Amino acid sequence: MTALGFLYPGHSAEDDYPRIEQLLGSDIRLDVVHTDIGTDAHRVDALLEMGAADRLAAGVEELRMGGADSVVWACTSGSFVYGWEGAHEQVRSLAVAAGLPASSTSFAFVHALRELGVRTVAVGATYPEDVAGLFADFLRAGGMEVTSVRGAGIITAAEVGTWGEAEVFKLARAADRADAEALLLPDTALHTAAHIPALEKELGKPVLTANQVTVWEALRLADRRVNAPTLGALFSREPLVQV
Template sequence: MTALGFLYPGHSGEDDYPRIEQLLGSDIRVDLVHTDIGEDAHRVDALREMGSTGRLAAGMEQLRLSGAETVVWACTSGSFVYGWEGAQEQVRALARLAGMPASSTSFAFVHAARELGVRRVAVGATYPQDVAGLFADFLRVGGLEVVAQRSSGIVTAAEVGTWGEEEVLTLARAADAAEAQAVLLPDTALHTVAYLRLLEKALSKPVLTANQVSVWEGLRLADRRVNAPSLGTLFTREPLVQM
């Protein structure tokens, strides 16, 4: 049994995680601990506070007791708002607190794109434009080229959590560009796992979503590869996209 640990802020799209655990169909356990979200606002100051060491530390004891072997801070905006170096320090602090390998959803997107051999990406963000721009900057530092970007301007995770298939598909299609090798949807408050096959069929290219890449990152930290095509191209055994 491989036990993956996740620190997840608040309660919006967290039911994607038991769904992923079911779809993995193997000896993988997904342990989710909720952290205090503080102010629910896609604003840089609020997001930096949400990802502060103190808030992450509060959830770590419960996660350690669960027997988790790796930990991922399952929040994209609460990591990339620190910039590349700041997000690295956040992960290092998390690893020290946890006593286990650690990462965050922001780094998971970069690692997942590299896994697929993807360099040119389109971003469909639920966030306001300024916050979405910070994610694009983060990806560029990670070696990716952001060829298109779409912002939905949503201020709260609570509102994002109400989105269903139609809204998610509309966002992905609006963000896509012909030159993009993959489309990225960076918000762990967004339910996407049930729609991964539909998204990739509609766009005819890999789609990487926040909760999907978070679990993949946990598996990567645990040195596990799981073939689960229902979770998208990322969870097939061989990368399907070449640079």
């Protein structure tokens, strides 16, 4: 049994995790511990508070005692808001506190794109434009070319968590660009696990979503690979061979 640990802020789309666990169809357990979200707002000050080291450290003991093989901070905005170097320090602090390999959703996106051999992306974010722009800056720091960024202007994760299939597809269609090799939907508060194959079929390209890449990253840290086409191209392609 491989146990994967996730620190998830508040309560919005955490039910994506048991869904993904079922779709993996293997000896893998996803353990979710909720962190104190503080102020529920997609604002820089609130996001910096949400991702503070003490808030993350408070949740790691439960994951460690549960036998987690890796831990991922399951929050995109609460990691990229620190910038490339600051997000690295956040992950280093989490790894020390947990005594486990650690990462965050923001780095999961970059690592997943590298795995797929993708460099050019479009972003469909639920966030306000300024916060969405910080995610684009993070991706660029990771070597990606961002062709376009569309922000939906949603302030709270609670509101994002109420979105259904219609809203997800509307955002994806509006954000996609023909010159983008992949579309990114970067909010762990957004329910996407049930929609990835349909999104990829409609758009004709890989679609990476926050909870999907977060689980993939935890598997990567635990040195596990799972073929699960129901979770999209990221879970059904062979790893890119570097030459």
